[in-house]
Amino acid sequence: xxxxxxxxxxxxxxxxxxxxxxxxxxxxxxxxxxxxxxxxxxxxxxxxxxxxxxxxxxxxxxxxxxxxxxxxxxxxxxxxxxxxxxxxxxxxxxxxxxxxxxxxxxxxxxxxxxxxxxxxxxxxxxxxxxxxxxxxxxxxxxxxxxxxxxxxxxxxxxxxxxxxxxxxxxxxxxxxxxxxxxxxxxxxxxxxxxxxxxxxxxxxxxxxxxxxxxxxxxxxxxxxxxxxxxxxxxxxxxxxxxxxxxxxxxxxxxxxxxxxxxxxxxxxxxxxxxxxxxxxxxxxxxxxxxxxxxxxxxxxxxxxxxxxxxxxxxxxxxxxxxxxxxxxxxxxxxxxxxxxxxxxxxxxxxxxxxxxxxxxxxxxxxxxxxxxxxxxxxxxxxxxxxxxxxxxxxxxxxxxxxxxxxxxxxxxxxxxxxxxxxxxxxxxxxxxxxxxxxxxxxxxxxxxxxxxxxxxxxxxxxxxxxxxxxxxxxxxxxxxxxxxxxxxxx
RNA sequence: GGUCGGUUGGCCGAGUGGCUAGGCACCGGUCUGCAAAACCGUUUACGGCGGUUCGAAUCCGCCACUGACCUCCA
Numbered sequence: 001x002x003x004x005x006x007x008x009x010x011x012x013x014x015x016x017x018x019x020x021x022x023x024x025x026x027x028x029x030x031x032x033x034x035x036x037x038x039x040x041x042x043x044x045x046x047x048x049x050x051x052x053x054x055x056x057x058x059x060x061x062x063x064x065x066x067x068x069x070x071x072x073x074x075x076x077x078x079x080x081x082x083x084x085x086x087x088x089x090x091x092x093x094x095x096x097x098x099x100x101x102x103x104x105x106x107x108x109x110x111x112x113x114x115x116x117x118x119x120x121x122x123x124x125x126x127x128x129x130x131x132x133x134x135x136x137x138x139x140x141x142x143x144x145x146x147x148x149x150x151x152x153x154x155x156x157x158x159x160x161x162x163x164x165x166x167x168x169x170x171x172x173x174x175x176x177x178x179x180x181x182x183x184x185x186x187x188x189x190x191x192x193x194x195x196x197x198x199x200x201x202x203x204x205x206x207x208x209x210x211x212x213x214x215x216x217x218x219x220x221x222x223x224x225x226x227x228x229x230x231x232x233x234x235x236x237x238x239x240x241x242x243x244x245x246x247x248x249x250x251x252x253x254x255x256x257x258x259x260x261x262x263x264x265x266x267x268x269x270x271x272x273x274x275x276x277x278x279x280x281x282x283x284x285x286x287x288x289x290x291x292x293x294x295x296x297x298x299x300x301x302x303x304x305x306x307x308x309x310x311x312x313x314x315x316x317x318x319x320x321x322x323x324x325x326x327x328x329x330x331x332x333x334x335x336x337x338x339x340x341x342x343x344x345x346x347x348x349x350x351x352x353x354x355x356x357x358x359x360x361x362x363x364x365x366x367x368x369x370x371x372x373x374x375x376x377x378x379x380x381x382x383x384x385x386x387x388x389x390x391x392x393x394x395x396x397x398x399x400x401x402x403x404x405x406x407x408x409x410x411x412x413x414x415x416x417x418x419x420x421x422x423x424x425x426x427x428x429x430x431x432x433x434x435x436x437x438x439x440x441x442x443x444x445x446x447x448x449x450x451x452x453x454x455x456x457x458x459x460x461x462x463x464x465x466x467x468x469x470x471x472x473x474x475x476x477x478x479x480x481x482x483x484x485x486x487x488x489x490x
Numbered sequence: 491g492g493u494c495g496g497u498u499g500g501c502c503g504a505g506u507g508g509c510u511a512g513g514c515a516c517c518g519g520u521c522u523g524c525a526a527a528a529c530c531g532u533u534u535a536c537g538g539c540g541g542u543u544c545g546a547a548u549c550c551g552c553c554a555c556u557g558a559c560c561u562c563c564a
Contacts, residue, residue, distance in 0.1 A: 013494090031564075039564090046564050086562080168493095173560075177492050222562090244564030249493090251563095275495090276558070285563050320513075321503060326496075326557075333502045336514035343513080346528085374504095382504050386512035393530095400529055461523065472526085479527045486527090 003060055005376050007053075007240075008324060010248065010271040011170055015378055020239050021269060026062040027238035028053070029230040029268075031247055032124070034071040035105040036086040039112050040291035041314070041329060042244075042277050042284045048315055048426075049274040049323040049379075050242050051118045055424050056375055067233050068121040069226060072102040073128045073209050073219055085219070088209050098209050102128075112294040115311035117426045123233050127225035131211045134220040134228040137262055138199045138213075146261035150190040152202030152216030156257060158195050165260050170271060171249035197254050199224055223254035231259065231267060241268040245275050246283070274323045279304075281328065292329070306331040309338060312428055316341040319381040319425055340389075341427065347392035348421060348429045350399045351414055357404030362394035364409050368416040375424065384420055391417060445476070449485050 005018040020026045030050045033043055050066075057064045072087055091098040113120070127134075138154055141147040146161045147154050158167050158175060168174050178195045202216035203209075210217045220228075230238065236259075243252065252271065259267040276283045284291045292302050300308030309317075317337035321327045367387060374383035391413060397403040405413070421427050448467055455463035468478055471487070479486045 033564075034562090042564050044564085049564095171559075172493050174493090178560075180492070245495095245558070246563055249559055250561090274564070276564075278557075281557070283558070283563085287561090287563060317502090325503080328502080330501080332514080336502060338514095340513045380504075382512075386504070389512055396529060402530085456523075459523070465524085468526090477527080480522070480525090481528075 003372075003376060005056075005060065006378055007270055007272060008378050010273050011268075016270065018239075018270065020062065021237055024062050026057055026064045026240070027067075027234035028057075028064060028240035028242065029067045029069075029226065029234055029238065030121070030241070031226060031243035031251070032068040032070050033105075033109055034086055035102050035109060036090040037105060037286065038293040038295055039109050040284060040286075040293045041297065042291060043109075044112075044116060044294060044314060045277055045318055045323070045327070046242065046244050046274045047113055047118045048116060048318045050272075051426060052319070052323075052379055052381060052424070053240070053242070053272070054119060054121075055426060056379065059419075059424055065123070065234060066121040067123045067125065067230065069229055070102075070106060070124060070126045071222070071225065072099075072106075072126050073131075073225075085207065085209055088207065091208075099128075102126075108295075112311075115298065116294070116315050117311070117428055119426075125229045125233065127220070127229070128209075130225065130229050130232065131220065133232050134224045135200070135211075135213050137224060137228045137231075137258070138220070140262035141199060141258060144261050144264070146257075147199055148192070149215055150192075152218065153190055153198060154200040154215055155191050155196040156199055156254070156261070157192065158197070158257070159193055161257055161261055165257070167257055168253065170256055171253050173249065173253070197221060197223060197250065199258070223251055223258060226251075227255050227258040227262070227267075230255075231263070236263050237265065237267055237269070239268075240270045240272060242272040242274070245273040246285075248273060275326045277318075277327050277329060279329045284329065304331075307335070309334050313338040313341055316385075316427060319427075320385060322378070322380055322382055324378075340385075344385075344388055344392055344421065344427070345429050347395045348417055351395050351410075351417060354395065354398050354405065354410060356407035356410045357398075358406065359404065360406045360409045361403040362397050362405055364391060364394050364405065364413045367391055367413065368419070371416065371420045381425060384425065388417065388421060445471070445487055449478075449487065453485070 006015045007018050008014070009016045028050070030046060033039060050068075054064060054066050073085065085098075087098045087101055090096075091101045094101065096104075110120075138147065141156065142149070142154065145157075147156050161167055162175050168178075175195060179193070198221035200213055200215055200218055200220055202218040207219070209219055211219060230241065241252070241255075256266075256268070278284060279290050279292075282288065282290060292304060294311075294314070296302040296305065297309045297314055298311060300306075313334060317334055318327065320337060320340070367390075370387050371384045374380040374387065377383075394403070394405075395413070398405050422429060448471065452464045452467040455461075455467070471478055475489060477488045479488075
């Protein structure tokens with residue numbers, strides 16, 4: 001494969017050339033949602049970031065197996081014994097079966113992802129469907145001597161592991177610091193050290209999500225599922241593991257420790273992390289209660305939102321920043337993204353109507369190469385978008401009759417625009433105009449506009465303005481062009 | 491307190507030792523009966539103080555502010 005894709009590896013804190021273990025096959029694993037609530041803007045970031053990577057790797061010719069898990073068990077409210085499973089808690093509060101909660105929010109998650117034009121992953125495994133694999137994985141760690149059983153639970157022996165390997169290599173921590181900074185929580189007496197983490201937890205009597213194991217009736221620790229499912233579907237060594245930056249510690253650090261302890265080798269070659277979306281400079285998150293769900297963005301139904309924002313606007317907004325930068329939410333920023341996307345969409349639609357001339361007076365050469373170069377540099381989507389805006393300017397120049405484009409350039413421009421806009425950035429470009437209207441209504445509107453046109457010809461401004469104003473009041477947008485009037489329903 | 495990051499023009503957001511990022515907004519213009527829309531053009535930068543250099547927003551040091559993680563979090 002003739003390219004030099006470089007991606008930032010959190011493990012080495014450098015951009016590295018991407019070389020798959022088994023080209024042309026690529027394996028990537030991304031931490032998916034814990035389905036106990038609606039997805040918010042923050043959840044869209046990794047989904048879109050790794051969707052972009054998925055799409056681009058396929059564009060480069062790789063055969064990608066993309067695994068994104070669903071956490072439906074084992075994710076506790078906190079690390080203490082009193083910590084309640086997030087799913088179980090929601091089920092208790094709403095008097096539902098835990099799996100009812102999971103199914104409900106999973107369906108809604110899928111609806112959101114589809115709206116955002118996020119491609120489904122190759123495999124979407126559920127933690128609860130892989131209890132056996134997780135138990136087997138815990139056994140391996142016990143056999144290797146890096147875990148201990150305590151009152152029906154199994155804990156990872158971080159101190160022992162750290163003597164042979166390096167606990168903290170991903171997050172840059174060392175266990176001496178952790179000893180000083182780890183808060184004492186209730187019920188930690190079972191653990192030898194405060195930083196040891198659970199591989200298997202014995203279920204308390206009221207804990208309803210439980211499975212049989214050699215140690216107790218219980219449930220797997222949160223970090224276990226990714227190690228077990230990742231290696232099950234992608235092998236003991238695979239290429240890419242992704243997720244949000246907030247998962248680096250402890251989740252991904254623990255995953256590395258588990259896999260290394262069980263298998264005696266590094267499992268993941270490239271660790272990739274998207275940055276956070278902030279709101280008023282602070283991370284948008286469930287625990288802070290400052291999140292806006294995707295549904296609320298799409299409907300505009302949230303006190304912080306001045307208007308609704310379409311899924312494509314949200315996607316474009318996220319892609320306008322490089323995935324390792326924080327993105328700050330604001331109505332102004334979203335509104336700017338909406339207008340920018342409109343500009344690109346409009347240009348793309350005009351491109352279909354442009355006729356080729358003898359030669360090109362606009363410079364569209366090298367667009368494909370420039371976009372390609374930006375993507376190869378750690379998925380620099382904002383640069384790709386900037387290049388597309390340059391192309392939009394050229395398209396508008398030709399559309400306005402102030403320049404010409406040759407047949408060859410036109411074909412190439414069209415292909416490149418479609419490739420990056422639709423296939424790689426995943427931005428849908430169909431016009432919203434006339435949406436939801438039927439033929440009879442269209443004909444009626446056209447008739448009204450024809451009457452207005454006649455009135456204008458007779459300088460009957462009162463009539464023409466009345467038609468325009470009344471239609472606008474009804475929610476129509478009237479755009480007078482040079483030759484004809486276009487309309488759309490907002 | 492520890493670890494890691496950030497600070498770019500009115501807003502968002504790239505980049506980088508010398509060469510216009512881009513978008514949105516503003517302003518000016520074209521078009522229009524008027525307007526809207528559309529299109530074109532254009533202004534405002536690199537937190538502070540030192541240092542390295544022919545040259546730094548870009549490298550180094552100090553300071554200030556700010557964020558993430560260290561408890562669940564995308």
